Amino acid sequence: MEYFVQQLIIGVTLGSIYGLIAIGYTMVYGIIGMINFAHGDVFMVGGFIALTAFLALLAIGVTSIPLALFLVLLIAMALTALYGWAVERIAYRPLRHSYRLAPLISAIGMSIILQNFVQIAQGARVKPLPPIITGGHRVMSSEGYDVDISNIQIIVVLTTLVLMLGFSWLVAKTRLGRDMRACEQDLKMASLLGVNIDRTISLTFVIGAALASVAGIMYLLYYGVIDFYIGFVAGVKAFTAAVLGGIGSLPGAMLGGLLIGLIETFWSAYFSIEYKDVAAFSILIVVLIFLPTGILGRPEVEKV
Amino acid sequence: MTVPNEAATSIRTPHLLIALKDATLSGFVAFGLFFFLIGLRSEQGSTGALEISTRFQTLALLVAAVFAGTFLRTLAFGRGPIPIAGAVPASVTDFLASAGRFAAPALLIFALLVPVLFYQNRYLLDLGILVLTYVMLGWGLNIVVGLAGLLDLGYVAFYAVGAYSYALLATHFQLSFWICLPLAGILAAFWGILLGFPVLRLRGDYLAIVTLAFGEIIRLVLLNWQSLTGGPNGISSIPRPSFFGLPFTEAEGSFASTFGLEYSATHRVVFLFYLILALALLTNWVTIRLRRLPIGRAWEAMREDEIACRSLGINTTTTKLTAFAIGAMFAGFAGSFFATRQGFISPESFTFGESALVLAIVVLGGMGSQLGVAIAALVMLGGFELFREFQLYRMLVFGGAMVLIMVWRPRGLVSTREPSLRLDDGKAAAQDAK
Numbered sequence: 020m021e022y023f024v025q026q027l028i029i030g031v032t033l034g035s036i037y038g039l040i041a042i043g044y045t046m047v048y049g050i051i052g053m054i055n056f057a058h059g060d061v062f063m064v065g066g067f068i069a070l071t072a073f074l075a076l077l078a079i080g081v082t083s084i085p086l087a088l089f090l091v092l093l094i095a096m097a098l099t100a101l102y103g104w105a106v107e108r109i110a111y112r113p114l115r116h117s118y119r120l121a122p123l124i125s126a127i128g129m130s131i132i133l134q135n136f137v138q139i140a141q142g143a144r145v146k147p148l149p150p151i152i153t154g155g156h157r158v159m160s161s162e163g164y165d166v167d168i169s170n171i172q173i174i175v176v177l178t179t180l181v182l183m184l185g186f187s188w189l190v191a192k193t194r195l196g197r198d199m200r201a202c203e204q205d206l207k208m209a210s211l212l213g214v215n216i217d218r219t220i221s222l223t224f225v226i227g228a229a230l231a232s233v234a235g236i237m238y239l240l241y242y243g244v245i246d247f248y249i250g251f252v253a254g255v256k257a258f259t260a261a262v263l264g265g266i267g268s269l270p271g272a273m274l275g276g277l278l279i280g281l282i283e284t285f286w287s288a289y290f291s292i293e294y295k296d297v298a299a300f301s302i303l304i305v306v307l308i309f310l311p312t313g314i315l316g317r318p319e320v321e322k323v
Numbered sequence: 324m325t326v327p328n329e330a331a332t333s334i335r336t337p338h339l340l341i342a343l344k345d346a347t348l349s350g351f352v353a354f355g356l357f358f359f360l361i362g363l364r365s366e367q368g369s370t371g372a373l374e375i376s377t378r379f380q381t382l383a384l385l386v387a388a389v390f391a392g393t394f395l396r397t398l399a400f401g402r403g404p405i406p407i408a409g410a411v412p413a414s415v416t417d418f419l420a421s422a423g424r425f426a427a428p429a430l431l432i433f434a435l436l437v438p439v440l441f442y443q444n445r446y447l448l449d450l451g452i453l454v455l456t457y458v459m460l461g462w463g464l465n466i467v468v469g470l471a472g473l474l475d476l477g478y479v480a481f482y483a484v485g486a487y488s489y490a491l492l493a494t495h496f497q498l499s500f501w502i503c504l505p506l507a508g509i510l511a512a513f514w515g516i517l518l519g520f521p522v523l524r525l526r527g528d529y530l531a532i533v534t535l536a537f538g539e540i541i542r543l544v545l546l547n548w549q550s551l552t553g554g555p556n557g558i559s560s561i562p563r564p565s566f567f568g569l570p571f572t573e574a575e576g577s578f579a580s581t582f583g584l585e586y587s588a589t590h591r592v593v594f595l596f597y598l599i600l601a602l603a604l605l606t607n608w609v610t611i612r613l614r615r616l617p618i619g620r621a622w623e624a625m626r627e628d629e630i631a632c633r634s635l636g637i638n639t640t641t642t643k644l645t646a647f648a649i650g651a652m653f654a655g656f657a658g659s660f661f662a663t664r665q666g667f668i669s670p671e672s673f674t675f676g677e678s679a680l681v682l683a684i685v686v687l688g689g690m691g692s693q694l695g696v697a698i699a700a701l702v703m704l705g706g707f708e709l710f711r712e713f714q715l716y717r718m719l720v721f722g723g724a725m726v727l728i729m730v731w732r733p734r735g736l737v738s739t740r741e742p743s744l745r746l747d748d749g750k751a752a753a754q755d756a757k
Contacts, residue, residue, distance in 0.1 A: 054528055064360070071359045074375040094359070101355045110726045117733040120474065123531075124686045127679050128725025135718040140360045146373060251675070255535065262532045293547040300536035304521050307533060311524045 021164040026288045027281070028158075032172045032241065034280025035179035039234035040257035041264070041272035042186065043103075043227030049203045049267035050223050051115065056126035057106050058231060059254015060133035063247065065099035065232025066239045067137055070146060084151060095236055096229040102133075103228025104221055112217070130250075137247040145246045152240060175237045182230060183273055190269060195222060203267065256283075256296075259303050265316025274314060278302075338398060345402070346394035353389035357382055427694050434600055438593040448592045452599055452664065454704045456657055459603035461684040461696040463653030466610055468682065469690040470619065471646035472626025474531045477518075477538025478681055481511040481651035483545060483673035485658025490558040490668055491551070500564040500663050504656060511655025512648040514541075519647035523640055526629075538678055546670040557669025564663045566594055595664055602660060606653045607693055613649070622646055687728050689735030699736055 040062050047055045072094045076087045110125045155169035190196035198219045201209040210216045238253070239245050256279055264275025279299050286298040306314065362382035368374040434455070441447040460482065467475045488507040492498045498506075518537050522530050545552045552558065563571065569578040571591035578594075579586040613619040621642045624632045633639055662668050680703070688699030706724070710717040728736070 048528070052528075054531065068359045070373075071363045071365050071375065074365050074373055075359070075363055078375050098355055098359060101352060105352060105356060110730070113730045114733055117729075120468075120686050120690065121729050121733040123474075124683055125726045125729040127683065128722045128729065131679075131718055131722030132726070135716075135722065137360060139715055139719065141364060142366065144367065146365055146367070147371075148373065255539065255675075258532060259536065262529060266528070294543070297540050297543050297547075300540050303536055304533055307525060307529060308521045311526075311529065313529075 021159060021161060021166050022288070024159065025166045026284050028166070028168050028172060030281035030284035031277065032175050032280070033284060034277035035176050036234050036237050036241070036276075037253070037257045037260045037279050038273045038276025039179055039182065039230050039237070040253060041261040041276045042183070042269065043231050044258050044261040045264075045266055045268065045272040046199070046223050046227050048261070050199060050220060051111075051122075051202075051206070053111070053119070053122045054126065054258065055106075055111075055224075055227075056123065056254070057110070057129040057133055058227065059252075059257065060130045060137075060250035061099060061102055061106065061228045062231040062235045062238075062253055062257075063245075063250030064102050064133060064137060065095050065228070065235030066245045066249070067141055067235075067247075068098050068232070069095040069236045069239055070148060070245060071141075073148075073151075088151070092233070092236060095232045099232030099235070100225040100229040103224040103231075106133075106228075107221055107224040112220075115220075130254075134247055134250065141247065143247065145244050148239060148243050148245070150243055171241055175241055178233065178237065182233060186226070186230065187269060189226075195219070199223060256299065259299060262313055263303050263306055265310075265313030268313070268315045268317070271313055271315035338401075341402070342394050342397035345397045346390045349393040350386050350390035353386045354382075357385055361385060426698075430694075430697060431604075438596050442589065442593070445589065445592060448589070448596055450704070450708055452592070452596050454701055455596070455599040455603050456661060456664075457681065457684060457700040457704055458697050459599065459606050459657045459660075460654060460681045461688065461700050462603065462606040462610060462693060463650050463657065464681050464685050465690070465693070465696055466613070466622075466653070467646050467650035468685055469692075470610070470614065470626065471622040471643065473643060473646060474528070474534070475647075475650070476531050476535035476675075476678055476682065477541075478534075478650070478654060479673045479675070479678040480518075480538040480541040481514060481654035482658040482661070482677070483541055483670075484511045484514050484651075485655030486662040486668045486672070487545065487552060487558070487658075488655065489659030489662045490561045493562045493663075494558060494560070497562075500562070500659070501567070504659050507659035508652040508655040511658065512652040515647040515649075515651025516644050518651075519644040523643060535675065535678075538673075538675060542670050542673050545673070552670075555669060555671075557667060557671070558662075559667045561662050561666050561668065563591065563666060564595070564598065595660075599657075599660055599664075602656055606656075609649075609653075610693065618642065618645055683725055687725070687735055692735065695735055702736075 040058065043058045043061070044055060047053065047058070069091050073087060073091045076090055081087045081090065106129055110129045111122050114122045114125055150171075152171045152174060153169075155167050155172075158166045158168050160166065190199060198209070198214045199222075201212070201214050202216060202219050206216060209219075234253075235245075238249070257276065260275035260279040261272050262275070263278060264271030264273070282299050282302055283295045287295045290298070310316075362377060362379055364376050364378060365373045366376060434451075437451050438448060441451075460478070464475065464478045467473050467478070485507040488510045489500070489503045492503045492506060493500070518534065522533050525533060546555060548554070565571065566578045569581055571578050571588075571594070573579070573586045577586070578584075578590055584590070614623070621632070621637045624635075624637060625639060625642050629639060632642075661672070665672075684699045684703060685696055687703070688695030688697070703721075703724075707717065707721065710720065713720075
């Protein structure tokens with residue numbers, strides 16, 4: 020039981036990070052129907068910007084950790100959002116009216132560019148960062164087995180919750196959210212009704228990238244290491260999460276992220292750690308056999 | 324005299340101003356993008372802790388380059404897309420179009436002559452074998468993506484199945500390459516059907532992610548099933564191919580001694596070259612023939628409109644499964660060729676990057692165009708080798724090329740595709756009906 024609770028805590032933390040990345044995939048897919056393959060690498064770029072920004076702040080004498088982290092959050096969100104914007108502007112906008120495979124290939128190209136750019140600029144070695152947020156709480160303890168929840172785990176889950184609530188509010192209540200939903204339903208009709216499509220799509224990328232950068236900071240703080248290759252694995256998992264939950268659906272992305280995190284954690288805890296990714300992908304395939312549009316996805320209406 | 328001058332400047336100034344404004348904006352964006360990733364660099368110091376160093380000169384140079392680039396571009400072409408179409412005179416495009424008809428035979432003759440022309444150049448022969456392997460993979464994937472319109476992001480899984488099938492059968496049961504080749508193809512085809520079943524009901528991008536997941540599952544199983552596949556160490560000392568039973572060695576009864584030739588290691592390379600050329604041409608020939616059969620027609624019909632296809636009584640289940648199976652079979656052939664050529668395989672060779680490369684070859688070549696795929700494979704792998712010295716930067720350039728080609732020619736390098744049935748041209752249709 021104690022072991023189970025401990026794994027649950029780890030799984031939920033991991034699932035939160037996946038969920039934050041998955042939102043970026045699901046929003047972009049919902050609006051323009053393309054897989055933004057570079058999104059995982061935007062997450063990685065966010066982590067790297069946070070790392071160098073944090074070190075730079077320490078170097079110029081910002082010693083208060085909470086202040087430094089707050090500044091890092093602002094810097095990383097803003098600059099990663101700029102990356103999201105630039106990626107869309109360079110690689111996807113010219114291809115908006117092209118056939119489906121063209122933006123996918125250019126997204127794969129963009130992913131290769133970002134990975135190798137960071138590898139050249141920051142080196143291929145793994146960057147270790149000593150734990151910044153330490154300490155934790157004992158949740159329960161029995162028969163010599165303690166269940167701990169660390170402060171960083173609490174922060175990850177809370178931040179994710181706040182961001183997801185904020186983002187859901189943005190989509191449901193604001194003008195921008197309404198534009199986004201209109202674009203998702205019918206791009207052409209939305210533009211006829213005066214929605215600025217280019218701006219809405221750009222902002223979707225910007226918001227997705229900002230959320231991914233928060234996920235990158237969380238990853239950096241939680242695991243304490245980062246390298247240029249983390250984007251691919253995390254990106255594939257987050258995309259799997261988005262599809263599992265039903266791509267295009269916001270609650271689906273959160274649910275899918277949590278599920279993938281939990282599956283991965285429990286599989287490594289109770290079965291074998293080597294096959295945890297195999298388990299996550301197999302469950303995706305099994306779910307899609309029975310629910311071809313994911314758990315919360317709307318069934319696609321086929322128009323002739 | 325001052326009036327025309329003023330008119331001229333009033334027309335010119337906005338251009339300059341716009342260009343200046345755009346350039347300043349891009350300069351700021353570039354500064355934002357590069358400041359923390361290029362201007363600063365974190366490096367592990369002697370104590371193990373990360374230390375930060377600055378590279379503001381590089382940063383300034385890059386930002387200046389972006390500024391100047393945008394300025395000149397806006398000044399020359401305005402804000403719209405660069406008019407490339409008009410940059411090439413009509414006579415040149417006409418010449419290229421007429422030359423295009425001879426490109427395929429010319430390439431084929433060149434490919435046949437490569438071992439003769441470059442017999443002394445082992446490096447070029449090896450490169451030729453590599454290019455032909457990817458041509459074959461591209462043509463195989465073209466059946467699935469180009470003809471049947473099923474987006475497959477895990478094609479390399481079947482390549483891996485073929486390679487491991489040959490490696491395991493040859494090392495454990497001492498079966499010869501010529502027995503293993505069809506076996507590997509059949510096994511890969513079975514895996515294709517196995518993948519095909521769960522994805523039958525899926526559409527578009529759900530299909531893409533499931534094939535990607537499938538490719539990763541195969542790779543991870545190969546990586547972790549230590550007792551069978553050797554895990555990350557792979558399988559080594561895989562038997563090399565023989566010339567229909569005659570080994571390429573110095574010993575008595577070998578290829579060289581039977582034909583009274585002096586032994587040379589190049590014999591085997593030349594043999595491998597012709598082997599992969601024959602396999603690739605087989606793939607091409609089968610694809611061309613299949614396009615004329617009902618099943619090929621069904622693939623293309625399904626690509627265009629699945630619902631219409633179903634309502635016309637085409638069984639989409641078998642149509643999809645055959646596309647997966649036949650595409651996978653050719654990957655299996657290519658895989659067992661890869662294993663016998665390398666003599667060593669490990670899961671390293673079957674990552675998602677390979678799938679992406681093959682898919683890029685198919686799409687950049689112009690989907691469905693056999694010639695385009697061959698040219699794209701040649702250009703991409705040739706370019707890859709050409710820039711081998713710039714190890715660090717070549718992947719960056721490769722990614723950039725993928726984006727640029729897509730933006731410039733979304734339909735691929737060779738975007739003209741032979742229609743399989745013409746309605747306006749009675750001759751073609753009549754020929755087809757025969």
